[in-house]
Amino acid sequence: xxxxxxxxxxxxxxxxxxxxxxxxxxxxxxxxxxxxxxxxxxxxxxxxxxxxxxxxxxxxxxxxxxxxxxxxxxxxxxxxxxxxxxxxxxxxxxxxxxxxxxxxxxxxxxxxxxxxxxxxxxxxxxxxxxxxxxxxxxxxxxxxxxxxxxxxxxxxxxxxxxxxxxxxxxxxxxxxxxxxxxxxxxxxxxxxxxxxxxxxxxxxxxxxxxxxxxxxxxxxxxxxxxxxxxxxxxxxxxxxxxxxxxxxxxxxxxxxxxxxxxxxxx
Amino acid sequence: xxxxxxxxxxxxxxxxxxxxxxxxxxxxxxxxxxxxxxxxxxxxxxxxxxxxxxxxxxxxxxxxxxxxxxxxxxxxxxxxxxxxxxxxxxxxxxxxxxxxxxxxxxxxxxxxxxxxxxxxxxxxxxxxxxxxxxxxxxxxxxxxxxxxxxxxxxxxxxxxxxxxxxxxxx
Numbered sequence: 001x002x003x004x005x006x007x008x009x010x011x012x013x014x015x016x017x018x019x020x021x022x023x024x025x026x027x028x029x030x031x032x033x034x035x036x037x038x039x040x041x042x043x044x045x046x047x048x049x050x051x052x053x054x055x056x057x058x059x060x061x062x063x064x065x066x067x068x069x070x071x072x073x074x075x076x077x078x079x080x081x082x083x084x085x086x087x088x089x090x091x092x093x094x095x096x097x098x099x100x101x102x103x104x105x106x107x108x109x110x111x112x113x114x115x116x117x118x119x120x121x122x123x124x125x126x127x128x129x130x131x132x133x134x135x136x137x138x139x140x141x142x143x144x145x146x147x148x149x150x151x152x153x154x155x156x157x158x159x160x161x162x163x164x165x166x167x168x169x170x171x172x173x174x175x176x177x178x179x180x181x182x183x184x185x186x187x188x189x190x191x192x193x194x195x196x197x198x199x200x201x202x203x204x205x206x207x208x209x210x211x212x213x214x215x216x217x218x219x220x221x222x223x224x225x226x227x228x229x230x231x232x233x234x235x236x237x238x239x240x241x242x243x244x245x246x247x248x249x250x251x252x253x254x255x256x257x258x259x260x261x262x263x264x265x266x
Numbered sequence: 267x268x269x270x271x272x273x274x275x276x277x278x279x280x281x282x283x284x285x286x287x288x289x290x291x292x293x294x295x296x297x298x299x300x301x302x303x304x305x306x307x308x309x310x311x312x313x314x315x316x317x318x319x320x321x322x323x324x325x326x327x328x329x330x331x332x333x334x335x336x337x338x339x340x341x342x343x344x345x346x347x348x349x350x351x352x353x354x355x356x357x358x359x360x361x362x363x364x365x366x367x368x369x370x371x372x373x374x375x376x377x378x379x380x381x382x383x384x385x386x387x388x389x390x391x392x393x394x395x396x397x398x399x400x401x402x403x404x405x406x407x408x409x410x411x412x413x414x415x416x417x418x419x420x421x422x423x424x425x426x427x428x429x430x431x432x433x434x435x436x
Contacts, residue, residue: 049409049412052410053411056416057412059317059416060317060318060319060416063319063320064318064319066318066319067318067348137349138348141348141350141351142318142348145351145436146318146416149436156411
């Protein structure tokens with residue numbers, strides 16, 4: 001009897017650990033994939049200042065990726081580190097939301113994607129500051145300082161370009177309408193999110209929707225942009241490994257070196 | 267070798283300069299948080315990263331080890347600590363002066379006084395005057411929110427017309 005109870009305990013604790021691992025992948029993959037997308041602009045920005053800004057944001061996100069994925073690797077306690085997690089998984093094993101893997105498109109599209117993500121990222125990290133997992137709270141405390149700067153910048157640019165020329169306004173509106181369908185997934189939740197929330201590690205994703213919507217609405221108003229319909233159809237699947245075709249191409253570029261020259265070091 | 271006093275170690279650490287801003291040390295930057303002897307021969311230095319993606323951290327770690335070892339400390343390990351998160355408020359006054367003389371405007375605000383937790387502060391921004399490090403004029407203008415590194419923004423003085431880096435309050 002005792003041994004059965006013990007086995008159950010073991011089983012439960014293994015599940016608990018795999019929950020944390022999975023949740024850390026979701027969190028780390030979001031910043032990893034967006035960082036990779038932004039770095040595609042390196043050397044191609046519309047002006048030098050924007051080129052530097054995007055690559056600096058990409059660098060911040062990459063630093064945050066290392067914090068999340070190295071923690072994930074420790075949780076998993078297998079023979080993987082943050083590099084092998086990033087470079088040796090295939091598309092269906094990635095857990096990022098669909099929004100961050102969307103192609104850069106024109107500059108309006110890149111900025112709108114960034115603004116939608118930064119707004120969510122900010123409230124997400126804020127909700128982690130009191131996480132029951134001390135390591136999670138520490139990473140959030142470090143990251144939110146960087147992300148508040150990202151959000152200030154993307155909000156500023158949204159207003160400047162939305163309330164800018166006829167062309168810039170039109171492009172920003174088109175970008176908002178195009179990307180809107182990928183915003184719902186940020187707030188979608190499944191049993192894993194519920195178990196993570198029950199343990200006090202993170203808030204329920206749905207709980208962030210109100211603050212996000214309020215902030216986005218306020219900036220859209222200043223930017224003279226029209227908010228897309230709240231009840232629009234929302235795409236999802238990224239959190240469960242069902243991605244748009246774009247992710248495969250992104251990984252082909254990001255992972256090339258480690259795939260072609262396994263174990264290569266800098 | 268006799269174990270050096272902690273004050274001596276701190277003194278030696280002030281010889282470790284920032285790889286991007288060579289006139290200031292890791293002590294000026296406020297990134298060294300603690301010293302600990304794990305045994306008679308092994309000194310552990312705890313540092314905190316400035317920005318999570320800052321590529322200088324690796325170089326700083328190596329330089330700390332190198333400088334302390336050159337003074338005879340046998341084994342040096344460098345530990346990274348995330349919390350409390352680094353802030354420019356920990357920069358020393360002399361470090362800020364050296365930075366200014368080097369041509370980089372130091373943070374003009376206490377980071378702790380910039381509300382980060384209130385999102386409305388991220389929409390409306392109170393403008394702060396950043397004095398030009400060359401001519402001290404307050405007629406300066408933000409050119410770019412990011413400069414040559416994550417920790418800096420790019421400004422230009424509208425009087426002497428020189429562009430300059432501004433170390434952002436963080």
